[in-house]
Amino acid sequence: MTKKGYFISSEGPEGAGKTTVMNLLGDKLKAEGYEVVMTREPGGISISEKIRDIILDTEHTMMDSRTEALLYAAARRQHLVEKVQPAIDAGKIVICDRFIDSSLAYQGHARGIGIEEILVINQFAIGEMMPDKTILFDIEPRIGLARIDAHSGREKNRLDVESLAFHEKVREGYLSLVERYPKRIQVIDANRSIEEVLEEVYKVVKQELEIIR
Numbered sequence: 001m002t003k004k005g006y007f008i009s010s011e012g013p014e015g016a017g018k019t020t021v022m023n024l025l026g027d028k029l030k031a032e033g034y035e036v037v038m039t040r041e042p043g044g045i046s047i048s049e050k051i052r053d054i055i056l057d058t059e060h061t062m063m064d065s066r067t068e069a070l071l072y073a074a075a076r077r078q079h080l081v082e083k084v085q086p087a088i089d090a091g092k093i094v095i096c097d098r099f100i101d102s103s104l105a106y107q108g109h110a111r112g113i114g115i116e117e118i119l120v121i122n123q124f125a126i127g128e129m130m131p132d133k134t135i136l137f138d139i140e141p142r143i144g145l146a147r148i149d150a151h152s153g154r155e156k157n158r159l160d161v162e163s164l165a166f167h168e169k170v171r172e173g174y175l176s177l178v179e180r181y182p183k184r185i186q187v188i189d190a191n192r193s194i195e196e197v198l199e200e201v202y203k204v205v206k207q208e209l210e211i212i213r
């Protein structure tokens with residue numbers, strides 16, 4: 001089946017600025033007349049938000065890494081069939097805060113399950129459905145975590161409270177994915193002002209949209 005819409009994911013370590021910048025990008029594109037659906041993983045729809053609560057609950061310290069990987073994949077499946085795919089079929093732009101690369105970086109690399117194993121369970125969950133473009137907000141984890149501590153006021157979840165060494169492995173995992181998917185993943189230096197990061201992300205996305213329209 002041909003894809004009518006466009007699928008963008010944002011990725012990166014905690015506090016890199018994905019949500020802030022992609023929301024601004026979504027607003028800008030909407031103001032230009034694009035139909036944009038903003039969503040997130042894990043979550044975006046009722047079933048997947050419930051799975052999110054289970055995964056991220058700080059009391060679930062006993063959760064096995066493979067259980068964690070399967071729960072992310074299950075949340076992804078439901079979100080894809082219920083929200084992402086219908087929006088793309090309807091010709092919309094879907095901007096998703098995290099997608100499969102989070103599983104590859106966090107569960108595959110940082111948890112040590114292995115990228116290939118995570119790809120197998122995700123291929124079962126999503127088939128061939130990959131983002132058209134992925135913006136990787138690259139930042140040193142200590143800077144991202146400090147941003148969350150300093151400003152965001154959001155509660156820390158079970159993944160946030162992992163060690164700095166874990167978050168450094170997450171970043172290493174992401175950077176290894178750039179070598180695997182050089183055309184799809186665009187790295188952005190996220191250690192700049194919100195305005196500077198937005199300007200670069202906007203340029204990348206507009207260039208892509210002009211190619212397909």
Ligand SMILES: Nc1ncnc2c1ncn2[C@@H]1O[C@H](COP(=O)(O)OP(=O)(O)OP(=O)(O)O)[C@@H](O)[C@H]1O
Pocket residue numbers: 012013014015016017018019020021147148151152153190191192193194197
């Ligand atoms: N470029 C920036 N410079 C300084 N602070 C920023 C920047 N971008 C975002 N922030 C602030 O950092 C905090 C985290 O930002 P945001 O929630 O957008 O990050 P995130 O990548 O979505 O994080 P997570 O994946 O952990 O939810 C927020 O308080 C936000 O206002």
Ligand SMILES: Cc1cn([C@H]2C[C@H](O)[C@@H](COP(=O)(O)O)O2)c(=O)[nH]c1=O
Pocket residue numbers: 014040041042072098099100101102103104106107157159160
């Ligand atoms: C999709 C996905 C997410 N994660 C991790 C990454 C974050 O620590 C949390 C989600 O919290 P956020 O504030 O919405 O960024 O979950 C993961 O480990 N694997 C995944 O597939």
